[in-house]
Amino acid sequence: xxxxxxxxxxxxxxxxxxxxxxxxxxxxxxxxxxxxxxxxxxxxxxxxxxxxxxxxxxxxxxxxxxxxxxxxxxxxxxxxxxxxxxxxxxxxxxxxxxxxxxxxxxxxxxxxxxxxxxxxxxxxxxxxxxxxxxxxxxxxxxxxxxxxxxxxxxxxxxxxxxxxxxxxxxxxxxxxxxxxxxxxxxxxxxxxxxxxxxxxxxxxxxxxxxxxxxxxxxxxxxxxxxxxxxxxxxxxxxxxxxxxxxxxxxxxxxxxxxxxxxxxxxxxxxxxxxxxxxxxxxxxxxxxxxxxxxxxxxxxxxxxxxxxxxxxxxxxxxxxxxxxxxxxxxxxxxxxxxxxxxxxxxxxxxxxxxxxxxxxxxxxxxxxxxxxxxxxxxxxxxxxxxx
Numbered sequence: 001x002x003x004x005x006x007x008x009x010x011x012x013x014x015x016x017x018x019x020x021x022x023x024x025x026x027x028x029x030x031x032x033x034x035x036x037x038x039x040x041x042x043x044x045x046x047x048x049x050x051x052x053x054x055x056x057x058x059x060x061x062x063x064x065x066x067x068x069x070x071x072x073x074x075x076x077x078x079x080x081x082x083x084x085x086x087x088x089x090x091x092x093x094x095x096x097x098x099x100x101x102x103x104x105x106x107x108x109x110x111x112x113x114x115x116x117x118x119x120x121x122x123x124x125x126x127x128x129x130x131x132x133x134x135x136x137x138x139x140x141x142x143x144x145x146x147x148x149x150x151x152x153x154x155x156x157x158x159x160x161x162x163x164x165x166x167x168x169x170x171x172x173x174x175x176x177x178x179x180x181x182x183x184x185x186x187x188x189x190x191x192x193x194x195x196x197x198x199x200x201x202x203x204x205x206x207x208x209x210x211x212x213x214x215x216x217x218x219x220x221x222x223x224x225x226x227x228x229x230x231x232x233x234x235x236x237x238x239x240x241x242x243x244x245x246x247x248x249x250x251x252x253x254x255x256x257x258x259x260x261x262x263x264x265x266x267x268x269x270x271x272x273x274x275x276x277x278x279x280x281x282x283x284x285x286x287x288x289x290x291x292x293x294x295x296x297x298x299x300x301x302x303x304x305x306x307x308x309x310x311x312x313x314x315x316x317x318x319x320x321x322x323x324x325x326x327x328x329x330x331x332x333x334x335x336x337x338x339x340x341x342x343x344x345x346x347x348x349x350x351x352x353x354x355x356x357x358x359x360x361x362x363x364x365x366x367x368x369x370x371x372x373x374x375x376x377x378x379x380x381x382x383x384x385x386x387x
Contacts, residue, residue, distance in 0.1 A: 036077045039111040041104050047071040047097075050177035051230070051272035052208025052256060055081060062172040064088045065198060067124040068179025072101030075117050076108050078175065084114040089166070093123050093131060120165055124176070125183050125191040127198055128160040166198045174198065174205040178272070181210050181233040185221075188235075192247035201280045202327075205249065208274040210262060211237040217266065231263060234270055241275065249277035250304040251329045278329070281305060285318035286348035289339035291359040292317055292325050308357060309334070316359035318351035339364045 030053055037045065048071055055077045058064055062082045066075050069090025079088045092098050101119050109115035121131040134156065143149050174195050183191050195205055212234045226232040235243065244252045253276050261269035281304065294301060294309035302308050309315050314337055317325065325334045337359075362369070 032077065036080050039080070039108055040073060040076050041107075044071045044073050044076070044100065044104060047100060048073040050074065050208065051210055051262065052177055052274045053077075054175040054177055054206040054208045054274055057204075057206035057255070057274075057276060058082060058173055058175070061085045063170065065166060065171045065174045066090045067174060067176040067195075068092055068182065069101060069119060070094070070097045070179075072105075072117070072119065074175060074177050075101070075119075079108075079117045080112055082116065084116060086116055088117045089171075090117070090119040091122050091124055091127065091165070092119070093121060095121075122165045124179065125187040125194060127166040127194045128164040129156070130159060130163060130165040133159050133163065168197055169200040169203075171198045172200060172203045174203075174207075176205075176207045176209065178209055178230055180207060181230045181235065183233065185233065188243065189246070192243050196247045196249060196279060199279045201282075202278075203280075204276060204278045205244075206255075206274065206276050208256075208272060209240070210234045210270050211240050211273055213237055213261075213269045213271075214267075216268065220265065226265075231265065231270055237273065240273070244275065244277040245304060248282065249279055250281040250324070252277040252304075253329055276329070278327075281320070281324060283320050285320055285351035285353065286345060287351040288319045288322070288343040288345070288348050289359075289364050290317055290319060290322040291315060291337040291364055292322065293335040293337060295333055295335060303330075310358075314359045314361065314364070315357055316355060316363070318353075319345070319348065337364055340366050340369055
């Protein structure tokens with residue numbers, strides 16, 4: 001039997017058991033909002049196996065996707081944050097966990113006053129394939145010949161295109177709590193690509209996971225217990241951030257990192273971190289005479305597109321980058337400088353990425369700007385007298 005099959009089987013079997021009986025060694029101590037936990041039955045809370053709380057990064061009205069939702073605790077916490085106008089979707093491939101999560105769905109909905117949670121069966125590295133549809137098909141059309149297999153493969157391909165489990169750009173925020181490390185190594189790139197596919201432009205991901213400070217030894221990767229125990233499949237800490245970058249995300253931040261390791265094996269430290277990343281840097285670059293001033297404290301910084309921002313200088317940027325800098329996670333660090341007369345988008349030329357990085361003030365003010373104002377009114381707060 002191949003290692004690939006062993007990994008998925010080990011994870012599925014262990015978490016199937018963990019849905020029936022609590023396994024404390026599968027989780028890290030995490031503090032959740034007690035008010036949000038109050039409506040959740042003990043059976044769900046006792047079968048939760050996480051290492052962080054990415055739900056704190058959810059906003060009211062969000063459409064949330066929780067990857068590897070397990071017993072559903074993060075889903076039910078997020079449901080209260082997004083409110084009746086939001087939606088929370090949990091994805092898991094484990095039947096026992098899905099059954100437990102679904103068991104209390106209507107009861108919890110009644111407690112919070114609305115129903116805004118649903119659970120779907122799927123593998124988090126393939127968010128196009130609805131495994132519930134696959135199960136239904138196979139129940140009616142068992143595969144017992146090569147011809148049957150050909151029909152199944154055709155059905156498999158068609159439902160991914162026509163009835164995807166999660167459609168393109170339909171999610172505001174993707175959450176995951178200690179699950180990405182359970183995906184086998186050869187599927188991890190696809191996993192990040194799928195997260196990118198389903199998040200809308202302007203959306204984000206908030207991922208809590210176990211990472212290592214060194215490469216995981218090959219001998220550890222051959223242990224099924226360490227795979228299901230969130231160890232063997234852990235990303236090296238810096239490689240974890242690189243995976244978001246390769247998928248097309250930008251503005252990655254480590255918003256939480258445990259100081260003490262959760263486990264240490266042969267000198268390798270394994271700890272929980274929570275990372276936020278954003279989607280939306282793709283697209284054309286247009287010249288609209290905008291600039292940004294980096295506030296500091298660093299002398300200079302470089303963003304995910306290679307733009308270098310020097311502290312205190314007016315740096316020329318295209319319209320797309322200007323709009324990105326006016327949103328999180330950059331807005332607190334830069335001063336936006338709008339042109340005196342905004343260039344209509346339909347009249348904008350392509351931004352010259354080879355131009356000088358610093359924009360002269362006359363570019364934003366205009367060459368014919370010769371205003372004189374000695375009133376000092378801009379220094380006064382509304383309703384106050386200036387000295």
